[in-house]
Amino acid sequence: MIQEYEPEATRRHAGDQESSRASRGWWDRNADEYQSEHGAFLGDDRFVWGPEGLDEADAGLLGDVAGRDVLEIGAGAAQCARWLAARGARPVALDLSHRQLQHALRIGADVPLVEADAGALPFRDGSFDLACSAYGAVPFVADPVRVFREVRRVLRPGGRWVFSVTHPIRWAFPDEPGPEGLSVSASYFDRTPYVEQDDAGRALYVEHHRTLGDRVRDVVAGGFRLLDLVEPEWPAWNSQEWGGWSPLRGNLIPGTAIFVCERA
Numbered sequence: 001m002i003q004e005y006e007p008e009a010t011r012r013h014a015g016d017q018e019s020s021r022a023s024r025g026w027w028d029r030n031a032d033e034y035q036s037e038h039g040a041f042l043g044d045d046r047f048v049w050g051p052e053g054l055d056e057a058d059a060g061l062l063g064d065v066a067g068r069d070v071l072e073i074g075a076g077a078a079q080c081a082r083w084l085a086a087r088g089a090r091p092v093a094l095d096l097s098h099r100q101l102q103h104a105l106r107i108g109a110d111v112p113l114v115e116a117d118a119g120a121l122p123f124r125d126g127s128f129d130l131a132c133s134a135y136g137a138v139p140f141v142a143d144p145v146r147v148f149r150e151v152r153r154v155l156r157p158g159g160r161w162v163f164s165v166t167h168p169i170r171w172a173f174p175d176e177p178g179p180e181g182l183s184v185s186a187s188y189f190d191r192t193p194y195v196e197q198d199d200a201g202r203a204l205y206v207e208h209h210r211t212l213g214d215r216v217r218d219v220v221a222g223g224f225r226l227l228d229l230v231e232p233e234w235p236a237w238n239s240q241e242w243g244g245w246s247p248l249r250g251n252l253i254p255g256t257a258i259f260v261c262e263r264a
Helices: 016-042 079-086 098-107 144-154 168-172 212-221
Strands: 008-011 069-073 090-095 113-115 128-134 155-166 194-197 203-207 224-230 256-263
Touching (some): 069 079, 069 144, 079 090, 090 098, 128 144, 144 155, 155 168, 212 224
Parallel strands (some): 069 090, 069 128, 090 113
Antiparallel strands (some): 224 256
16 A cells, blocks of 8 residues: 655755745645635635634725725635625736636636746736735745735836735744644744655745744835734634634734735
8 A cells, every 4th residue: 555655844945946836736736625624714705814814804904996906916716806806906816826726716716817926927017006915925935025026016106015924923833723832942033944845855835934024124125115014813703723823822922914015
């Protein structure tokens, strides 16, 4: 009997190409399970910024979207893009994963779908008024400044760029939803990427850590002004666990950071 190989989890360097290749493969392999497990929480046309459940309908971080051209990066099954379209925006949903975009078609995509890397956006300069990303692309790229500069390029003057990522402080804690996830186990200042690799050392999953200060400097280096930094609190109604996110941890430490930026 052939046993499925269990990836090895490690911390090591992973560059742009290796990170991109790993992300495309991981999401193509795991899109079905991801949508099955989280689809009910995400909805078909809901814009939620993270596991806490902060809705754009309540937060209004993008401002008035009616009549605006909006690029969603790391769109997955395009749930956020559908929400935007229902409010009068003209969204485009972009994702690296072909299988994720197939789920967008399965649900029913009334928006354009584009398969592309966030570091090389296939659009003309000044094509969009707004850009957004809910846990898409940014945590998985080795060079976030490259992505931010691409986003700036395709935005019109004064365009807003809003993205959410795992809160950087979480990297100092084990990725566990229970009490074992409440004790510091690693240096917050260790920027070494988290990598899951096969027995030949090929990266299957890569996630990159940046401190909060790093993220702010990356935003500025990418050509943006930081307007706000939102750290959603865990709401009383949300009883679900999502990976390392949980009510227990969410009531004590932040799990998500949302950066609200404007094209400089």
